[in-house]
Amino acid sequence: MITVENIHKSFGDNKVLKGIDATFERGKTSLIIGQSGSGKTVFLKSLLGLFQPELGSISFDGSISKEMSDGQKRQLRQDMGMVFQGSALFDSLSVEENIMFPIKMFANQTRSEMLDRVNAVLKRVNLENVNSKLPAELSGGMQKRVAIARAIVMNPKYLFCDEPNSGLDPKTAIVIDNLIQEITKEYQITTVINSHDMNSVMEIGEKILFLKDGLKAWEGSNKEIFKTDNESVVDFVYSSNLFKKVRQVYLDETN
């Protein structure tokens, strides 16, 4: 479980996060949504430890990150997996080497043990016979799967995804969403996803955090988001006519 208490982060005079509280539970996919510039990426990077908040605290299963020693922080990093928006696969390494990289770096395993693990996670993300390919030789969807495989290869406790569907066609996007949700349940991971994709919100948003101007403006689930009367959320989530109609149908059916 990840607990965030009153975090603030500024860049010069620009206050990006102005005091956010949140809890992300184990085995659940939590989504952070909000307009561009609302502070989603800074919030996610603060969870990852890439930014240090000036105020507030972030704790991982009860351990407050800013009170950890360097060794504990290194261990925490190894418990994290991250899927970046552009996949961030190492260009010069093959798919196999990309996935093997964290094991090579942090575990003492023989080559055959590492290969077994790589093949197991590749199978889990429904990719086979791509071991020797370079990232540039794969489609966007395949790159995302390799990124997920790399993120879960060390059996992380926490999985973070930044816009995992960006640049993907709707069908592949759903496949990636479902894959992340299945992995979250199967390995009981605490998953936090930064997303702009309203399909993801409806499909896998067990918990949704809506950020606006560096503050948490709304919190709920994908069921509750249909019924909310929070104007900012309604404006953002139901900005398209299609989603307005979907919401109306849902409300008509439930009333």
Add this chain to the structure above:
Amino acid sequence: MNYLEHVGKYFLMLKQVFKRPQKRSVFGAALFREIEDLGLKSIGIVAFISFFVGGVVSIQTALNVESPLIPKWLIGFATKRSMILEFAPTFASIILAGKVGSFITSSIGTMRVTEQVDALEVMGVNSLNYLVLPKIIAALLFYPLLVFLAIFLGIFGGWVAGVLTDLFHSLDYITGIQMDFDPFLIKYAFIKSVVFAFVIATIPSYHGYYVKGGALEVGRASTQAVVWTSVVIILLNYFLTQLLLG
């Protein structure tokens, strides 16, 4: 950001770079990759340029010493001295600053803008140590060899040019290159090549690592890296020459 801030940030970067590698086997593999990328792949250009510059130096010297009072062995002697003192250590380094410097900046810069550096950090890898230290060690190990290759090929190129153009006799040239050999000059060339290798590996790494933006900024950073590496090499060349030979 002013120049002093850049200098401070550069030294803070070096502090992170010079840490014990997290995994020796991973570091070893990265080191061999860098020796290939930065060293072996530079042999061709260094050999080609050194050979022809040696030839040009010997032809120009021959054409400028037509007086019967000046001995012909001076051509070989002048070519040897030019190659050891200046061309091989300094100008070969400037050529490498262009070729290798732009490669280092663009490869690290691309990793930065495509979040590959963030991916390393999230995994718990000291990205500066992992990306930059193998480049420094590879350059320090390989560039002195490249400089000595440049010295040899430059002198050889001078001999070939003279023999082909009939501007001087082979024996005069060989007498010249054997004359007044000072081992300290080799040491001087070696010291310069080691210092310049460090500059060629670190300044472009700095420009690549701290780039912000996209492809355009990576291109700009590569240009800046080559310019600053060349400027620092020229300045250090002056100070080292004053210090070691002055």
